[in-house]
Amino acid sequence: MTYHIIKNCPMCHEATRLNIVGWAPLYDRYGDSGVTSFAAQCANCRRFVSGNLTYPQDGPLMDENTLEKHADQTGNVSVLFRNNIEFDRKGEGKWYLWSVSPPESEINKFMNQVDTCMSHACYDAVALLCRKVVEITINKMIDVVDIEVSNSKIKPKADNVSSLDELKGKELSFKIRYIFPPEAERGENRPDIYHLAQLTRLFGNKSAHENTPFTHEDAEDVYAFTQKFLRSARGN
Numbered sequence: 001m002t003y004h005i006i007k008n009c010p011m012c013h014e015a016t017r018l019n020i021v022g023w024a025p026l027y028d029r030y031g032d033s034g035v036t037s038f039a040a041q042c043a044n045c046r047r048f049v050s051g052n053l054t055y056p057q058d059g060p061l062m063d064e065n066t067l068e069k070h071a072d073q074t075g076n077v078s079v080l081f082r083n084n085i086e087f088d089r090k091g092e093g094k095w096y097l098w099s100v101s102p103p104e105s106e107i108n109k110f111m112n113q114v115d116t117c118m119s120h121a122c123y124d125a126v127a128l129l130c131r132k133v134v135e136i137t138i139n140k141m142i143d144v145v146d147i148e149v150s151n152s153k154i155k156p157k158a159d160n161v162s163s164l165d166e167l168k169g170k171e172l173s174f175k176i177r178y179i180f181p182p183e184a185e186r187g188e189n190r191p192d193i194y195h196l197a198q199l200t201r202l203f204g205n206k207s208a209h210e211n212t213p214f215t216h217e218d219a220e221d222v223y224a225f226t227q228k229f230l231r232s233a234r235g236n
């Protein structure tokens with residue numbers, strides 16, 4: 001059985017299953033508490049995380065039977081890992097590494113570069129790469145778009161196109177508006193995805209053209225927008 005906890009993944013921030021892949025006692029402090037280190041894989045983003053589990057003196061000892069003893073029928077051991085978990089973090093309380101495990105799709109390769117830039121404080125590069133990820137994703141969607149259906153979802157008729165080639169020749173801003181029309185009154189439109197994509201595009205432009213360096217906070221924002229955009233655009 002695979003044991004897991006349900007917790008917000010420190011990598012993708014989703015509340016999801018973290019499948020425990022290993023653990024080992026670090027130390028016991030008599031009369032105080034003990035600490036066990038563990039590693040887990042996120043069921044959502046597939047990345048690995050590690051951390052420490054601190055337990056009180058009267059808490060369960062971690063041995064080979066502990067997970068089995070505390071798991072419910074599905075293998076959930078959240079009860080054991082309730083509030084005393086601490087994930088390993090890097091710099092400024094954030095963690096970006098351990099990103100080697102996602103499948104090597106084109107987008108994941110770029111998102112791995114974004115992770116690396118985040119962890120090395122290359123914040124301007126983060127914004128440029130995130131814009132690139134949005135552009136590639138939108139272009140992939142345009143490759144399979146049905147012009148007639150899409151035209152009908154767009155309210156300003158001036159934004160209709162007559163051919164796929166015309167659409168492919170447009171600027172990214174237009175393409176985003178075309179694929180994710182922002183007019184919320186049409187039930188099937190997704191203004192939320194539209195705004196995430198446009199914000200990421202604007203951050204990328206700012207990074208490309210302005211003199212002021214990106215801050216850690218800016219980079220955090222654009223990174224979060226892009227992750228959310230990818231999840232929403234892929235329909236999950």
Ligand SMILES: [Zn+2]
Pocket residue numbers: 009010011012013014042043044045046047
């Ligand atoms: Zn995750």
